[in-house]
Amino acid sequence: MTAPPRALAASLAVVAGGYVAFVGWLAARARRPVPAPPAVPEAELPSVTVVVAARDEEATIGRCLDALLAQDYPPDRLEVVVADDHSADGTAAVVRRYARRSAAPAAAGGADAGEASRAEPPRPAVRYLRVPDPEGPLRGKAWALHTAIEATSADVVLVTDADCAPVPTWARQTARRFADGEAGVVCGLAQIRPRPAHGFDRVQVLDWSLLLGAVSGLAEAGHPATGMGNNMGVRRAAYEAVGGYPALPVSVTEDFVLVRAVAERTPWRVRFFLDPDALVWTLPIDGVAATYVQRRRWARGGLAGKGWIYPVYGALFVSHALPLAALAAAPLAGGVALAAKGLADATLLRAVLRRTGTRVRLRDLLGVEAFMAAYLVTLPVALVLRPRIAWKGRHH
Numbered sequence: 001m002t003a004p005p006r007a008l009a010a011s012l013a014v015v016a017g018g019y020v021a022f023v024g025w026l027a028a029r030a031r032r033p034v035p036a037p038p039a040v041p042e043a044e045l046p047s048v049t050v051v052v053a054a055r056d057e058e059a060t061i062g063r064c065l066d067a068l069l070a071q072d073y074p075p076d077r078l079e080v081v082v083a084d085d086h087s088a089d090g091t092a093a094v095v096r097r098y099a100r101r102s103a104a105p106a107a108a109g110g111a112d113a114g115e116a117s118r119a120e121p122p123r124p125a126v127r128y129l130r131v132p133d134p135e136g137p138l139r140g141k142a143w144a145l146h147t148a149i150e151a152t153s154a155d156v157v158l159v160t161d162a163d164c165a166p167v168p169t170w171a172r173q174t175a176r177r178f179a180d181g182e183a184g185v186v187c188g189l190a191q192i193r194p195r196p197a198h199g200f201d202r203v204q205v206l207d208w209s210l211l212l213g214a215v216s217g218l219a220e221a222g223h224p225a226t227g228m229g230n231n232m233g234v235r236r237a238a239y240e241a242v243g244g245y246p247a248l249p250v251s252v253t254e255d256f257v258l259v260r261a262v263a264e265r266t267p268w269r270v271r272f273f274l275d276p277d278a279l280v281w282t283l284p285i286d287g288v289a290a291t292y293v294q295r296r297r298w299a300r301g302g303l304a305g306k307g308w309i310y311p312v313y314g315a316l317f318v319s320h321a322l323p324l325a326a327l328a329a330a331p332l333a334g335g336v337a338l339a340a341k342g343l344a345d346a347t348l349l350r351a352v353l354r355r356t357g358t359r360v361r362l363r364d365l366l367g368v369e370a371f372m373a374a375y376l377v378t379l380p381v382a383l384v385l386r387p388r389i390a391w392k393g394r395h396h
Contacts, residue, residue, distance in 0.1 A: 005329055005330040005333070008326055008329055008330050008333065009326075009330055009333040011322065012322060012323060012326055012330070012333050012334065012336075012337045013333075013337075015318055015319050015322050015323075015337070016319070016323065016336075016337040016340045016341060018315075018319075019319045019340075019341055019344060020340050020341070020343075020344040023344040023345060023347065023348050024344060024347060024348075025217070026213050026214055026217040026218075026348050027213070027344075027347040027348040027350075027351045028351075029216075029217040029220060029221065030213045030216065030217060030274060030348060030351035030352050031351045034273050034274060034275045035273075037173060037176035037177045037179065038176055038177075038179040038180050039176075040175075040176050040179045042074065045073070045074060045077060045172070045175060045176075046077070046154070046155040046156045046175055046178065046179075047077045047078075047153075047154040047155050047156070048073065048077060048078050048079075048154050048155070048156045048157075048158055048171055048175050049078075049079050049080075049081055049148075049149075049152040049154035049156075049157050049158070050068055050078070050079070050080045050081070050124075050157075050158045050159075050160065050171065051081050051083060051145055051148040051149060051152075051157055051158070051159050052064060052068075052080070052081070052082045052083065052159075052160060052161065052162055053083045053085055053141045053144035053145050053148070053159075053161070053162075054082050054083065054084055054085065054087060054091050054095070054144075054162040055084075055085040055086065055087055055091075055144075056087045056088060056089045056091060057087065057089075057091050057162035057163070058087070058089040058090040058091045058093075058094055060162050060163040060283065061082065061091055061094050061095060061162045062094055062098070063163075063165055064160070064161075064162050064163070064164055064165060065080065065082075065094075065095070065098045065126060066165070067164075067165035067166050067167075067168075068080045068124070068126075068160075068166065068171075069098070069102065069123050069124060069126070070168050071124065071166070071168055071169075071170065071171040071172070072168045072169055072171075072172050073124070073171040073172050073175070075121075075122040075123055075124045075125075076122070077154075078124040078171060079124055079125045079126075079127060079152070079154070080102075080124055080125070080126045080127065081126075081127045081129055081148045081151065081152060082095045082126070082127070082128055082129065082162075083129050083131050083144040083145065083147055083148040084128065084129065084130050084131060084144075085131045085140070085141070085143070085144040086131065091162075092128065092130070095126065095128045096128050098126045099125075099126040099127060099128050101123075101126075102123045102124065102125050102126040103125065129147065129148055129151055131143065131144045131147050132147065136246070137250050138245055138246055138250055139250075140252070140254075141229075141254050142245040142248075142250070142251070142254035142257075143245070145159065145245065145254065146244055146245040146246060149236075149239060149244065150244075153236075154236065155178075155235070155236055156174075156175050156178055156233055156234070156235060156236065157233065157234045157236060157239065158170075158171060158174055158175070158232070158233045158234075159229060159230075159231075159232045159233070159234070159255075160230050160231060160232075160280055161229070161230040161282065163282055163283040164190070164230050164231070164280045164281065164282045164283075165280070165281045165282075166231070166278075166279070166280045166281075167276075167277065167278070167279045167280070167281075169277045169278065170188075170231075170277075170278050170279065170280060173188075173275060173277045173278040174186055174188060174231075174233045174278050175233065177233065177271060177273070178233065178235055182268065182269050182271075183235065183268060183269055183270075183271045184234070184235050184237075184238030184241075184262040184266055184268025184269060184270065185224075185227060185232065185233065185234055185235070185238065185258070185259055185262050185263075185268070185270045185271070186232070186233040186234075186270075186271045186272075186273070187215075187216075187219070187227050187228040187231060187232050187233075187259075187270070187271070187272040187273075188228065188231040188232075188233075188272070188273055188274075188275055188278040188279070188280065189212065189231065189273070189274045189275055189276060189278060189279045189280070189355060189356075190208075190212070190228055190230050190231040190279070190280045190281075190282055191205065191208070191209070191279060191280070191281060191282070191356050191358075192204050192205045192208055192281075192282055192283070192284050193281045193282070193283065193284070194284060195284065198284065199364075199367070200284075200287065200288055200291075200367070201284040202361070202364040202367070203364055203367040203368045203371055204284050204285060204291060205284075205353075205358065205364075206349055206360065206364055206365065206367075206368035207291075207368050207371060207372060209348075209349055209352045209353055210345060210348060210349060210352075210368070210372075212228070212274065212352055213274075213348045213349070213351065213352040214348075215227075215228070215272060216272040216273070216274050219270050219271060219272035220271070220272060220273075224259055224260075224263045224270035224272070225259075225312075226253070226255060226256045226259055226260075227255035227256060227258060227259035227270070228255065228272070229253075229254065229255035230280055230282055231278070231279075231280040232255060234258070234262075235268060238262050238266050238268045239258075239262075241262075241265070241266045241268075242258070242261040242262060242265055242266060245257075245258070248261055252297050252300055253297070253298055253300075274352060274355050275355075276355045276356060279355075279356065288371070291371075292374075292375050295375045295379065296375075296379060296382055296383065296386075299313070299379050299383060300383060313380075316376050317376060317377065317379075317380060319341065320341075320372065320373045320376045320377055321373075321376075321377045322337070323337040323338045323341065324338075324373060324377070338369070341369070342365060342366075342369050345365070345368070345369065346360055346365055349365070
């Protein structure tokens, strides 16, 4: 073996060894039992507002509202606010229909009201809120969320997306996490429900689960990196302590900037539990290209963080690019590094996906390894050549 391949093999050993050690540490954390939330008497559960920011979500918002209305939470302490961010489709009509239905038993009169109350259990209130035009640089989802939060007074704000369906215990399990007084933000397990005839959906499940395992493990170790904007709870006092979204950097990843602000500027902790009782099911992105665009948006939003994010991006780039580059000069060493990385990823995936009873299949694992390598290697160039992000009909 000549000197350059020997040096390359040594570099691969360092990079692959570091990656395997880190992912193995994450897998060990993901295998730990989820601590039970504090026991809270029914009468002491906090008031909760679930905020859903929606823009042209006519096709999915009904599924989301059905899941939210089925929450196992006292209906007199739970409300759902849909912040309609200038939708051009039938989103408003769908939400207003749910709002009328949620208020129907209370609005009816006489004997009919009594019969309606006996026929249907009490339901949380659903409110439709039209988001006004932005007042300054804040816009998009962050502006919609802030508008809804300012229009409510609940102690805890839960956030999910219009294409999501939380399990019935989600609101109760997440709200109880705030009872110890330590948590300012609580994020939870979100999982993609793949469609039967779409093989790439299962690749998305694995890619998403690797992210979940990483950010949950880091947060629970005291190093919160980001949030999970489709399954996140925020203590109102923590939100107000950082000034809300108007006082934070404008970003296409609003959960990232809020989590970083609470972690760095308040005494409250950011918690991230892989708890199946607080699970949110979400829909897959439609295709490889659209999923790549989503990952580019996430990476672009992460650049708004402090300087520590650049070494993280650099480490991810090297750990994926170097083994691929080594295949030409030192194919055996490159192949071993790729195999070691794949086994480490599979270990973390099994630890995360056992929460939802999902198996890791070899062909899906190979697919996610190829997809991750493709986007993590090309994202730096993509962000330089196309720094602006188009999302929900807007450019950022």
